[in-house]
Amino acid sequence: MGSNQPFTDDVVRVQVAIRGAVQGVGFRPFVYRLAQELGLCGWVNNSAAGVLAEAEGAAPTVQAFVRRLEADRPEISIIQSLEATFLDPIGYAGFEIRESTGGEKRALVMPDLATCPACVAEIFDPGNRRYRYPFTNCTNCGPRFSIIAALPYDRAATTMHRFAMCEACAHEYQDPSDRRFHAQPNACPACGPQLALWNGNGREIARQHDALVAAAEAIRAGKVVAVKGLGGFHLMVDARNECAVRELRTRKRREEKPFALMAPSFELALTCCSASDIERRLLRSPECPIVLLPRLPGATGLAAAVAPGNPTLGVMLPGTPLHHLLLRELGFPVVATSGNLSEEPICTDEHEAVERLRGIADVFLVHDRPILRHVDDSVVREVCGRELVLRRARGFAPLPIQLDNVLTPVLALGGHQKNTIAAAVDQQVFISQHIGDLENEGSLQAFKSVIGAFKSLYDFTPEAIACDVHPDYLSTQYAEKTGLPLVKVQHHHAHILSCMAENHLRPPVLGIAWDGSGLGSDGTVWGGEMLHVTSAGFRRVAHMRPFLLPGNAKAVREPRRVALAILYEIFSDKAFTLDLPVVRAFTATELGPLQTMLRQRLNTPTTTSAGRIFDAFASLLNLRQVASFEGQAAMELEFALAGTKDDNSYPYVIRDESDALWMDWEPVVRAVMTEPVSDPGIVSARFHNTLVDMAVEVAKRMGEKNVVLSGGCFQNRYLTERMVSRLRASGYRPYWHQRVPPNDGGLALGQIMAAQLQGEMRKD
């Protein structure tokens, strides 16, 4: 996939934050020598948070620098986390080791880290006292964020406080030369947490290694096993077993949304997927995320129901000793999906899991190390030759995003879907783990407890609260009850500010915010917006031509309704008699009421949503008429162009209307209707290309050099890569997301930035 355009800015700057055992081990001189060897300019220093470095030079050399930081590091150093952000060059001369930054030493809560190679070796060594022990960890790996109740990070302040260390463990813990010196969750089979297998009613049926073997047997037999991991439960089934995967779908009420896979090893992961250098690094990184990888054509052995019709697979490797042992025992990939029912938060407690996952899991592989807070699997993909984090959770949360200025303490509460919260502390923004859609009591409780945890972990007292403008969002309603000064931020403005923040950009910029929906300043549903963002706020300079959403939420679930509404805009009542798949997708008794709805605008809001336009075209192409999850139709439109190389576009019109420029999709609809192409991949490519053409045309009329891409539509790799290369070809500087999701998971960061800019304006 991808538009096959090279992503070579001439010169780039990368900022790298490296955390782990990287201080006092010759890491700074190593970075210095590496930069010298590659001829890069910049600096390296030690900060409270670890080693921070910036390097500037030719883009491929800078990429090599990032790769070699990890590959060639000093032998005794351990990298627990490496986050690289590509930024504009600022013209460094030479490379220097800078003085360590002083300032407040703020203890950083580390994320949960994948098991290190030394610990993996121990659990598979029959001669080691931790042979087959599923809770093995050391200073360089293991649980952190999910078990820490308070700072300072001591065993007493973790959920490990209930386990008294045995003599051997205590000895390691006190020995400065030991790998487990002050490893707070240190444990062994004699003194630490234990594994058990419970039946569907929560009755113990096996213990310790027998429990693991029995769980593996259950998976082999096609059963659904709930496994208590690091930040919550997974549901696992044999990924090769079509019946088992289908059964899990039925029980979890998840019809088609792709499942993630856990592969026993890196080598086995690569038997079903291909992976670039960046993707290979991500798979094996301490963050251990789900990496979206292109499926190898002709790869067999996986059940079709794992990710139906999807040319990519979400793959992760085992991240804990328990998962290593289980997957080694199995020797084949398993589906590993979060242990919850549809959109509820994942289960973290085994007793609660037995209740909530009753009827879903056949058996429960559990342990007695409590999980203090839920942390889902993170999701990443490669876009434009860089990492793009789509869900920031295990392995990343709660590491901060580093900014250039000291910030006023603001707490941002995010949006409604894919909710996260964020706190501005000093020069950093701490973004919470993925909380989820604030739709049910469970996720609202999780939201409240994350806010509480943030305040206590960071000893943080906000001066103001930032939230969305939508009065119905539970996050907005919560903000209103705090009694603190509120900064309400328009949804798409927040998206653009979020992307600006992680790219260290100052206004003015032209922002392209394309997503499903957010409340606009005029009371309609926005989502296909182009905003001129200045320090004073924003002006809506262009948007998709408005259309109607008959049935509102129902139209989100039924792309055919959106397609019909778009046809209704063009053809009025004639739309209902057109000989098209979308019209035939309705029964006559369904069409009548829809016509009335559209005519009388009953429960039919106006929208400019780009996400819905993707849905409409998926319906016009008869790829998807009714969706089983949000974003499915748009995803399938992206899938349709896999492997297609078509550089053409459809005609379009930019209309100069009284409120803004309108990006008019009507010629695109007409072209798709009158020039039917048998290959939906070609139509999909041309559709994507046309949207990009329209945005570039608006950018040309605006003349603002910096163009910022945000919103859920930019999870789409083809769209993002095409937009970036086309903007560059026209002389613009495009910016997109890297460490923070383009979807609503990034809103909280943007809301923080809006509050900062408002504060600056008041001071002037």
Ligand SMILES: [Zn+2]
């Ligand atoms: Zn370790």
Ligand SMILES: [Zn+2]
């Ligand atoms: Zn012990």
Ligand SMILES: [Zn+2]
């Ligand atoms: Zn959004």
